[in-house]
Amino acid sequence: MPETLDADGARQWAALTRAAFAARRTEIDELNVFPVPDGDTGTNLYLTMDAALSEVRRVHAAEGILGTASLVEEARTLARALLMSARGNSGVIVSQLVSGMTAVVLDENLTEVDGPALARAMERGAALARASVAHPQEGTILSVADAAAQAATRRAADGGAAADVAEAAATAAAEALERTPDQLDTLARAGVVDAGGAGAVLMLESLHRVLTGDWSEAEGIIGRAADQLAPRAGWHVGTGSTRAGDPLDDDHLAAAAGGDGPAYEVMYLLDDSDDARVGALTTALDGLGDSLLVVGGPDLWNVHVHVDDIGAAIEAGIDAGRPHRIKVTHFATQIAAREPQRFAVVACAAGPGMAEVLSDAGAVVVPSAPGARASAGQLLEAIRGTGATSVVVLPNDRDTLMAAEVACRAAEEDGLTTAIVPARAAVQGLAALAVVDPAKGLRENAIAMTSAAGATxxxxxxxxxxxxxxxxxxxxxxxxxxxxxxxxxxxxxxxxxxxxxxxxxxxxxxxxxxxxxxxxxxxxxxxxxxxxxxxxxxxxxxxxxxxxxxxxxxxxxxxx
Structure with missing residues (x-):
């Protein structure tokens, strides 16, 4: 059992946290009723960490330190990457939890983190996360983070090593998560614990696993995260129609919504600003809506707010500096589409006419032509973008089969079920699509589609x-x-x-x-x-x- 967390351990923690978010994101989505029941907290946590780790790899590869970066280099790069990639209320708060923890590493120029340093890091992270929220609410990820930090401090004071401190923090976080319905009536009415708090628990459990050595990269990160992180029956605490692992029904969602809030989520990154103008921006946005988060600095800020007036929120950003990566989400549309599509088809198309035909037949289309074949990354993005739990991929070209296989393996690691219909030509793909029955599942459709493609x-x-x-x-x-x-x-x-x-x-x-x-x-x-x-x-x-x-x-x- 390692006494401290070093650079290798930090890399493993980030990888295992991403794996845990991937394995549990659907479950966390189903808990998401506060502040808006838009069902995307788990997805946002996963995408935030996934994009951040990709950015860390890109930066460190360019600097020639990929896999060999010091703890300080890992901390500095990860904190900025999370700030840039944070999605949704939960993603921004998690970025601040990690940013606070990495600040201790940077300020103290640490090469490894022992028990007391880990406790200081958790205290700093919890404090920064709470400070980032304009109007903190108990019964959320903030309460869970506070409980974890307090337990970590007590264990460190008793002489605990890093693994002991992590264990105390993870245990306290899980107990605090169970209390969130008692602190927030919205959660109690819906019969669930807080979604963001559940994500924090996964982060701390992953840290404890790395520090205890109860994890091996050779055994497969995703499999370990899915199979051995604690079962989540306790995440659903109601006694009504919602059972553990089930999505909330309409009555629960209506109860959770609990009133008329702002209609839109607005997010953007902000640079070319300073503390004074960011302060004025925070005041302006606080008057426009709620769920306000303005985090970062001194050269880059991440802005998140729920508003009715989209234009005013963006104009306030223009007054404060240069907003970019602007994203606007309409809650009503997102909530209406919450029930996931269970089956979808991703198909490659070599030309615009073929793309239109495939799209009209119900497929999500990825351009793929000689000299510009679809990459595994493009196919994986399309698979994820369907919103379906089961996806059939039609390469429609034998040169794209390998990319499709790689994309499907990666999607399976994300918890999706996939199948490849070995269509080696566009006409085989058309024949396969013609026999799709949306009422049937992946296996039945894949068999029928493969048969139709093979008969062409x-x-x-x-x-x-x-x-x-x-x-x-x-x-x-x-x-x-x-x-x-x-x-x-x-x-x-x-x-x-x-x-x-x-x-x-x-x-x-x-x-x-x-x-x-x-x-x-x-x-x-x-x-x-x-x-x-x-x-x-x-x-x-x-x-x-x-x-x-x-x-x-x-x-x-x-x-x-």
Missing amino acids: RHGAVTIASREVLTWAGPVTPGDVLGVVGGDVAFVGDDLATAADEVLRRLLSGGGELVTIVSGADASPGLVDGVAERLAKEHFEVEVVRIDGGQQVYPLLIGVE
Whole structure:
């Protein structure tokens, strides 16, 4: 058991806290009824920490100290990154808890944190978090942080090492969290503990786990966070219809809302200012709304407020300096959409026309074309952005399959359920989407979609841009290539003739539906001619034409 927290331990704590937020964010979202029942506290905590750690990695990589930064360097970078990435009321307050703790490391130039220093850090964090709130309310994360700091101070005074202090703080925080419904009537009516306070408990539990050594990176951060952090049945304390782990029903939400508050959340970063103008900004915003937080300095501030007059809140920021990264959320819209979509599809599209068709079919579309394939990060962002707990991904290109696999693994670590339908062509993706049943779950849809994609033979016509040796023979720039099943099947010199030959081969095994997707460089005459000849030679086949707008391939062809 380490006696102190060093730079490696601090990195592990940040990573495990992010993992805990990821594993528990849905549960924390379900607790979120104060100050507004918008159901996003857990998500905001996770996104705040996730973005901050990405920023820390970026900065330290640029400085050549990634993974080797000193404790002071880790503390300085993390505090600023959290200030920049903080989302929502909870994210801003957590940024201040951490900022206060890191301030002790910076002020005392510590290379490691022992028990007394950890207690001082927790005291500083709790004090800074409380000072950041214009009108502190008991029964929130502030009460939990105060209880943790007080317990840490008592344990340090008794000679406790860092792990002992962390244990005392985590225990006191959990007990304080249980008391929050007794302190805040909104929580009592909804039958839940405070959402932000729950996040603070996870942070302290993660710190204790790192200091006790009851954690190993090799065992998987997310799995440990999900499986071994304490069960959360106690987070729901009501005896009514809301059970542990269930989202709040309409009656609970109505009770929690408890009145007419401001309609919008406004957040922005502020620079080019000073303490005097920030003070004037704080006074102005306090008169406009509630849930006010203005934190940071001396060169960057994070501003958060709930208001009805969006323009006035932003204009006050302009008067104080330079507001940027402005974000406005309408609570009524957010609350109305609180019930998560249970199933969604993310699909790649090589052109604007195809993107429109896929979107109309209900998919969340990610642009992905030759030379600009969708990255794993783009696909992961789209998966998260669906708001669904189960997501099917359609790569629609064999070169995007690996990125889709990476994105799905990362999404699974976030607690989402995913599946990849191995659609290797846009026409296979269209066939897969056609059989989606929103009333069914991921497994049933994934099976049906995979079957539909697999039953769709696909081909294409393109023009060679370089010399290459193919199964059909050598190719020189300008040759017309007929592609069947992803491989060059023949080389020619005429697009129309090549399209006819691709169709002949695809239809040799029969077919009922032919889909022709025209590219950006396909002339209307080319598509008309192919469709007319097809109608004469295969009158029994239905033809669907789509203006896909994709580059590289004048025609994409599918046969079902």
